[in-house]
Amino acid sequence: QVQLVESGGGLVQAGGSLRLSCAASGRTFSSYAMGWFRQAPGKEREFVAAISWSGGSTYYADSVKGRFTISRDNAKNTVYLQMNSLKPEDTAVYYCAADLDLHTIVLTWGGDYWGQGTQVTVSS
Numbered sequence: 001q002v003q004l005v006e007s008g009g010g011l012v013q014a015g016g017s018l019r020l021s022c023a024a025s026g027r028t029f030s031s032y033a034m035g036w037f038r039q040a041p042g043k044e045r046e047f048v049a050a051i052s053w054s055g056g057s058t059y060y061a062d063s064v065k066g067r068f069t070i071s072r073d074n075a076k077n078t079v080y081l082q083m084n085s086l087k088p089e090d091t092a093v094y095y096c097a098a099d100l101d102l103h104t105i106v107l108t109w110g111g112d113y114w115g116q117g118t119q120v121t122v123s124s
Contacts, residue, residue: 002026002098002113009094009118012086016122020081022096022115030074033102035111036081038092038120048094049081050105059106064090086122093117 008020022034035050049070050059058070069082079096097111104110 002029002032004096004098004113004115006094006096006115006118009120011121011123014086014088014122014124016086017082017084018086018120020083020094020096020118020120022079022081024077024079024098026077029077029098032098032100032113033105034070034072034079035097035099035105036070036079036094037097037109038090038094039117040089040092043092045095045109047106047109050102051079052102057102059102083120086120088122088124091120091122093119 003025005023012018033052036048037045038048039045047061051070051072055072067085072079095117096115098113099105099111
């Protein structure tokens with residue numbers, strides 16, 4: 001069982017930066033691939049970024065490539081999403097997810113465990 005808690009969301013002006021954190025409980029965090037997703041009002045949830053259990057592989061949605069960076073610290077049971085050059089269209093609730101299979105996150109946008117989400121609002 002893995003419990004995920006996101007933090008770091010907030011209100012930022014366009015062009016600004018935020019760093020989201022997702023803290024995981026459980027001793028098996030390092031076994032899980034992790035992903036970030038987002039859902040804007042009236043839209044379906046979409047994939048943002050993913051990272052393998054070791055951190056050696058990362059994947060990004062085209063819309064955030066070059067602006068967002070996913071990373072993890074297995075010693076701290078935490079995955080991060082550094083978001084730079086934020087745009088109003090990045091406004092959404094951001095969720096982290098965990099799955100033993102990275103392909104589940106990247107290809108099917110699924111996950112065994114999900115956090116409760118953190119709101120990111122980018123003003124123009």
